[in-house]
Amino acid sequence: MERLSIDDVESTEAVEDVHLAVLAGGEKMNVQHFRIEPGATVPVHEHPHEQVGYIVAGELTFVVGDDGDEVVVGPGDSYSLAGGEAHGAENRGDEPVVGIDVFSPPRGNAAWRD
16 A cells, blocks of 8 residues: 655746646556645646646636636635646636646646747
């Protein structure tokens, strides 16, 4: 069994004010902690990984698909994104968004900088 605390890993600033930390993982999936500061944006992107997540604090607006549909998730909400589904996210609120993502297959820290 692997035990890994958020205190044991270093976070990466993938884009300005978006912090990611890869936590425990195995051959088929891994867990990632994220913190997105107010006003920060995760650019629209896609990846082959299935992604499911859970929001602990704050409110996050996802921009999903080719049509740019918006889906708002907040504390206690979970979500899922299919592999290859285009998506981005924005923190339009006044408090940081904190949550957990699970990726299958495992994914390292994303770097969305141009």
